[in-house]
Amino acid sequence: MFRGADGPLPGAVVDGELVLDLGGLAEHVEALLADPVALEAARRLAAGGAGARPLAEVELLAPVRPGRILCLGYNYRGHLPAGATERDPDPQYPDVFVKTPNVLRGPHDVVTLPPASDDVDYEGEIALVIGRRADAVSLDEAAAHIAGYTLFNDVSARDWQSRSSQWELGKCFDGFGPLGPWIVTADAVADPHDLTVEVEREGVVTVSQSTADLVFPMAFLVHYLSQVMVLEPGDVIATGSPQKLPEALAAHRPLADGDAVTIRVAGLGELTTRFAAPVPRNEGAAR
Amino acid sequence: MFRGADGPLPGAVVDGELVLDLGGLAEHVEALLADPVALEAARRLAAGGAGARPLAEVELLAPVRPGRILCLGYNYRGHLPAGATERDPDPQYPDVFVKTPNVLRGPHDVVTLPPASDDVDYEGEIALVIGRRADAVSLDEAAAHIAGYTLFNDVSARDWQSRSSQWELGKCFDGFGPLGPWIVTADAVADPHDLTVEVEREGVVTVSQSTADLVFPMAFLVHYLSQVMVLEPGDVIATGSPQKLPEALAAHRPLADGDAVTIRVAGLGELTTRFAAPVPRNEGAAR
Numbered sequence: 001m002f003r004g005a006d007g008p009l010p011g012a013v014v015d016g017e018l019v020l021d022l023g024g025l026a027e028h029v030e031a032l033l034a035d036p037v038a039l040e041a042a043r044r045l046a047a048g049g050a051g052a053r054p055l056a057e058v059e060l061l062a063p064v065r066p067g068r069i070l071c072l073g074y075n076y077r078g079h080l081p082a083g084a085t086e087r088d089p090d091p092q093y094p095d096v097f098v099k100t101p102n103v104l105r106g107p108h109d110v111v112t113l114p115p116a117s118d119d120v121d122y123e124g125e126i127a128l129v130i131g132r133r134a135d136a137v138s139l140d141e142a143a144a145h146i147a148g149y150t151l152f153n154d155v156s157a158r159d160w161q162s163r164s165s166q167w168e169l170g171k172c173f174d175g176f177g178p179l180g181p182w183i184v185t186a187d188a189v190a191d192p193h194d195l196t197v198e199v200e201r202e203g204v205v206t207v208s209q210s211t212a213d214l215v216f217p218m219a220f221l222v223h224y225l226s227q228v229m230v231l232e233p234g235d236v237i238a239t240g241s242p243q244k245l246p247e248a249l250a251a252h253r254p255l256a257d258g259d260a261v262t263i264r265v266a267g268l269g270e271l272t273t274r275f276a277a278p279v280p281r282n283e284g285a286a287r
Numbered sequence: 288m289f290r291g292a293d294g295p296l297p298g299a300v301v302d303g304e305l306v307l308d309l310g311g312l313a314e315h316v317e318a319l320l321a322d323p324v325a326l327e328a329a330r331r332l333a334a335g336g337a338g339a340r341p342l343a344e345v346e347l348l349a350p351v352r353p354g355r356i357l358c359l360g361y362n363y364r365g366h367l368p369a370g371a372t373e374r375d376p377d378p379q380y381p382d383v384f385v386k387t388p389n390v391l392r393g394p395h396d397v398v399t400l401p402p403a404s405d406d407v408d409y410e411g412e413i414a415l416v417i418g419r420r421a422d423a424v425s426l427d428e429a430a431a432h433i434a435g436y437t438l439f440n441d442v443s444a445r446d447w448q449s450r451s452s453q454w455e456l457g458k459c460f461d462g463f464g465p466l467g468p469w470i471v472t473a474d475a476v477a478d479p480h481d482l483t484v485e486v487e488r489e490g491v492v493t494v495s496q497s498t499a500d501l502v503f504p505m506a507f508l509v510h511y512l513s514q515v516m517v518l519e520p521g522d523v524i525a526t527g528s529p530q531k532l533p534e535a536l537a538a539h540r541p542l543a544d545g546d547a548v549t550i551r552v553a554g555l556g557e558l559t560t561r562f563a564a565p566v567p568r569n570e571g572a573a574r
Contacts, residue, residue: 095451164382
């Protein structure tokens, strides 16, 4: 999606340099993903490229407005929970939590650090986007329901996350889910389990890990989650955060005013999020 | 909300016997709650009662379509987590989780037991509904943002809930959130902390506890959560499940085809949910 003169419009990014308005095909990218005819038309128009405008002149928005944002806890081998050792066996089941829709932000949005937290952290992830509706699909069928891939910053208030057994509140602050820059369709990704997720903070690479280390592969997540709920076009599954590099972990400090975090995956693009100082709200103090 | 000839309509229940169509004032109850003028007009029309039709002839739908359903874990003293004793001090912070929108059902809907679980349970709760937008509101201001109260069944697949640290998947199966029968506005509830939540299953009362036992009172929840996200009209906060009575706990068995569970609170009405056998889906087995 990008900002048009009269509101958000779906578009196609051509060669990483141009944006083609697809507003004539569908109102939203979710609708486009759900409609094979519109999607094929979009591919042909993008291949032609006629009428596209320079990407640099366009404000990209979050590429979809997901009905659900489902997130994986521990899902990269080596990203170990506190106290665990590398010899721990893989977990038997994925640990899944939900981010509420108020977290969603686009690639051009600045995220305001909330006054109620002083320990905000980033997590750079690959997110898969559902194309066709998935209702209890088998593992074999699951991959066909993935429309494509994008990047997601699972911003987390660690102080709130650790206050109680459930992490939700630390994960669901307004703006804690930048998504983008765009969706790369599944057919354009040779092997989603051979991608390197790199995260850079202030010029320092803090994360660099391959999706080959995923405990639960992309298609499995679709299969598994589709038994709980019917997954709809545009739903996002954030596939989990690779472990921070040991030096980065040692040097870690909470996000502060002016910080920027870039998530980068070759073939998927990069998503840079800037963080800004809290805007005073009515009341800061929690019980 | 109720089912009109051309789609869902907002309505007012008059004296528990009649339903007045409020479609002329707002499209949805969320919009009504957000608009003081429309809400006052609704009160006057309901007081007059002209043009109302018998409640028994109407299909009630979930009273709002919440943007968020935020739920409390342990929030009644005496409803103890496994292994805890009655002497445990109150938790310092609320334990909050999220139910995704696909759980929402109305008071007339039958909930299908999912094939992927064989341990589905009920939790009868009072839900508060946000009226005015709440952005980091103080504890003193918080109560004014509560539009009213309704009932909520926090249906839970215990097997899935206990598979991982986060409860989400056990909580988010399609249909696991019956809400209703209607919203009783806050001004009509003398003291929300002097209500008895009663749950009945197959003629047996399994829960009977007063909101006087709440660890975190209603207004505190609004205050606390509004620091994380701006609460919007129609958002629902399910205030937690009272403990099952010891005999009910001892006799507990998972919900089965044909079971019905009724949640009842004097002054708020009652919400009966029927459960039906799984409809076969494409694939049943999880990893």
